Amino acid sequence: MSTAASRPILAITCGEPAGIGPEISIRAAWELRATINSVLIGDAAFLAMIAEEIDPAIKLVALSEQAFKFSGLPDFGPERVAVIDCPFSVHVRPGVLDPRNGRAILKTLDIAISGAMEKAFDAIVTAPLQKSTINDAGVHFTGHTEYLAEKTDTEHVVMMLATDRTTPPLRVALATTHLALKDVAAAITADSLSRTLDILQHDLRARFGIAQPRILVTGLNPHAGEGGYLGREEIDIIIPVLAAAKAKGMLVSGPYPADTLFQQKYLDQADCVLAMYHDQGLPVLKYASFGHGINITLGLPVIRTSVDHGTALDLAAAGLGRADHGSMLAALNAAAQLVRATAAVAE
Numbered sequence: 001m002s003t004a005a006s007r008p009i010l011a012i013t014c015g016e017p018a019g020i021g022p023e024i025s026i027r028a029a030w031e032l033r034a035t036i037n038s039v040l041i042g043d044a045a046f047l048a049m050i051a052e053e054i055d056p057a058i059k060l061v062a063l064s065e066q067a068f069k070f071s072g073l074p075d076f077g078p079e080r081v082a083v084i085d086c087p088f089s090v091h092v093r094p095g096v097l098d099p100r101n102g103r104a105i106l107k108t109l110d111i112a113i114s115g116a117m118e119k120a121f122d123a124i125v126t127a128p129l130q131k132s133t134i135n136d137a138g139v140h141f142t143g144h145t146e147y148l149a150e151k152t153d154t155e156h157v158v159m160m161l162a163t164d165r166t167t168p169p170l171r172v173a174l175a176t177t178h179l180a181l182k183d184v185a186a187a188i189t190a191d192s193l194s195r196t197l198d199i200l201q202h203d204l205r206a207r208f209g210i211a212q213p214r215i216l217v218t219g220l221n222p223h224a225g226e227g228g229y230l231g232r233e234e235i236d237i238i239i240p241v242l243a244a245a246k247a248k249g250m251l252v253s254g255p256y257p258a259d260t261l262f263q264q265k266y267l268d269q270a271d272c273v274l275a276m277y278h279d280q281g282l283p284v285l286k287y288a289s290f291g292h293g294i295n296i297t298l299g300l301p302v303i304r305t306s307v308d309h310g311t312a313l314d315l316a317a318a319g320l321g322r323a324d325h326g327s328m329l330a331a332l333n334a335a336a337q338l339v340r341a342t343a344a345v346a347e
């Protein structure tokens with residue numbers, strides 16, 4: 001099924017329909033149709049309406065989930081973009097969240113995940129969804145990252161955001177994912193941190209072709225704990241884990257104070273920074289490249305990339321044409337590149 005070498009097949013979940021996800025998904029899939037075989041997953045009638053408004057020349061062709069499951073994906077060629085129909089429960093009003101569509105949004109992800117696990121898709125690319133809407137629909141949901149881990153039976157995954165708009169490219173991985181700040185310290189255990197480093201090392205090699213990844217690790221506390229006077233996580237957990245990783249031959253260093261680590265002289269010597277939590281690492285990357293970065297979930301049995309932004313309900317409410325689809329283009333191109341790089345490393 002896979003056409004990794006030529007035109008990889010990427011499942012795109014169109015995300016929260018009241019946000020900018022459908023628009024950026026259609027624009028990016030259409031623009032890249034010559035090199036990427038995108039398969040949009042969402043409400044086909046709704047997507048057709050948006051496509052018509054963006055540009056009547058855009059050609060979408062819909063198939064039902066049943067047809068996809070029983071007969072697979074027909075070859076629609078590069079002149080049309082396929083849509084797997086996943087109908088919403090209620091009419092969508094741009095900018096207005098409706099939890100009654102929450103379960104259908106989640107179903108788009110389920111179709112993408114099972115299709116990728118069965119190798120009908122080479123990778124998954126997700127447009128942003130509103131995490132609160134899924135919860136309001138009655139399903140506990142903290143993020144795609146955790147949901148993908150659960151649905152693929154993966155015990156441990158790593159969230160990494162990346163941009164090639166800097167020199168060298170900046171990659172920021174996180175030791176924890178979507179957690180309330182009060183729960184972060186307890187989640188950083190020797191076991192979870194060493195698993196995170198192992199996954200980083202493995203995926204930077206297998207998916208990015210970096211033979212000996214150099215990983216700079218932040219501390220958790222201000223001034224990396226100030227020798228224990230501002231917290232003991234560095235002394236009790238991070239330093240011993242880094243020592244063990246170095247003993248295994250990994251090129252890790254730290255813990256560095258997070259507020260001064262992001263300087264060119266350090267980043268020039270690094271393939272990746274591992275930050276301890278969401279708002280420690282991501283603001284730096286988003287400041288460097290917001291709207292053009294990507295989010296990659298490492299450690300999964302499938303390739304998944306996403307955009308570096310959220311649903312932007314404010315823009316969706318204002319009408320089509322306001323959102324920048326640069327990050328969606330980057331996420332699609334990165335997924336295609338990861339498909340090719342992974343195939344090359346496996347050979």
Ligand SMILES: NC(=O)C1=CN([C@@H]2O[C@H](COP(=O)(O)OP(=O)(O)OC[C@H]3O[C@@H](n4cnc5c(N)ncnc54)[C@H](O)[C@@H]3O)[C@@H](O)[C@H]2O)C=CC1
Pocket residue numbers: 020127128129130131132144291306307308309310311312313314315322323324325
């Ligand atoms: N991968 C995902 O599914 C993600 C989903 N989210 C969800 O998005 C929701 C809203 O998040 P916010 O923190 O408000 O961030 P946001 O990224 O949606 O918006 C923050 C600001 O950036 C602007 N912006 C965002 N994307 C843009 C684009 N493509 N072009 C131009 N301007 C853009 C918005 O107009 C707004 O001013 C959250 O509640 C969260 O659930 C957030 C991040 C990732």
Ligand SMILES: NCC(=O)COP(=O)(O)O
Pocket residue numbers: 142143144145146282295306
């Ligand atoms: N800020 C990045 C983010 O929240 C990613 O969330 P998700 O991809 O796990 O849904």
